[in-house]
Amino acid sequence: MPYDFHTPITRKGTGCIKFDRRPELDPFWVADMDFASCPEILEALHSRVDHGVFGYAQAHAGLNEAIAVYLQERHGYSLSSEQLVHLGGLVPALSIAARAFCKPGEAVMTCTPVYPPFINVHRDAKAELITVDHVRCDDRWTFDWNGLEAAVTEKTRVFLLCNPQNPLGRVFDADEVERIARFCSDHDLVLVSDEIHCDLILDEASTPHHSALRLPDELRQRCITLMSPSKTWNIAGLGYALAVIEDDSLRRRFCAARGHTLTEINALSYYAAEAAYRDGEPWRKELIDYLRDNRDALLTFFRERLPQLKPVVSEATYLAWIDARDLGVDNPASFLKQEAGLFVSDGAFFGWPGWFRFNFACPRARMLEGLEKIARACAKPAAAATD
Structure with missing residues (x-):
């Protein structure tokens, strides 16, 4: 259908942070x-x-059965029940x-650049943070393998x-x-693989997701794989995620660290997650088609109307990462707030100033209206903006 x-x-006035934080x-x-x-x-x-x-x-x-079937069908992974850890969100898991x-x-x-909690959760452990920038190689962003080897320390x-x-x-x-898994093995690191966007691949034929759950047995033993239906089926506000941890010792240490700092998981979120994994595939497939068309329309708009802004060609997610360093402003996100009335994500929070992130998971007409606002703002004389 x-x-x-x-x-x-x-959505404005419904208590959602997207529209109501800066209305x-x-x-x-x-x-x-x-x-x-x-x-x-x-x-669901x-x-x-209605139960009341x-x-x-x-x-x-x-829910447990739906997750097991999902992992088998989507990732070729046979789940044992003791390996599954239910969580009230993915950021707390980090x-x-x-x-x-x-x-x-x-x-x-x-x-880096990376989702901001990745560069902040070390503070919860009173630990230090080591970051290495992704690099562009053969027209794709990948890891700086030499940089990783140079940056890792005995304390990592x-x-x-x-x-x-x-x-x-x-x-x-x-x-x-x-x-990456072998790098972690060589340096005795625990690999935490956040795969929350793994069901938002825009062309699975050309860029299939390779989950950490598919790693060789010896590498999976030092790995924590995190997933959630929240992004794909738009239920982030219900607060549910899961971890798959094969190694008993690793799993016990992870679970013990939860302490008493996390609330009980929402009674409704379990049922939403079950329905997503069990029955949500037809909707997901149509969503992917729509998002891919949005991405392509966005790329065309920037190429034809805003060549000074350079979006990365997204293979997954509904988030466009845009290089605005040629725009000639100090802070592109602040510039767009002042000159276009737009709220976009500031690249500095991801570790890369001069860039911004634009969410295209919306009706296409609304996305195009937002892009037109960017075009009008960029047509004005460039001036450094501060928020």
């Missing part, structure tokens, strides 16, 4: 979508609400990993991998994922 991704849905601005920043979630998820939530009792919850058999495997003064390592304990990469939109191939 065809799903409707074209019709705008009013005077047109928002294309935080990574959620302006589409209603798939009907099967809404039906209505059914659970919302006491403390735990994962039910239907913090848990830092606290579980780093003592104060030790180090967390990652590559954890490597945070973002795959698919946010904000670059890269889908790292099997060789890259295995090379």
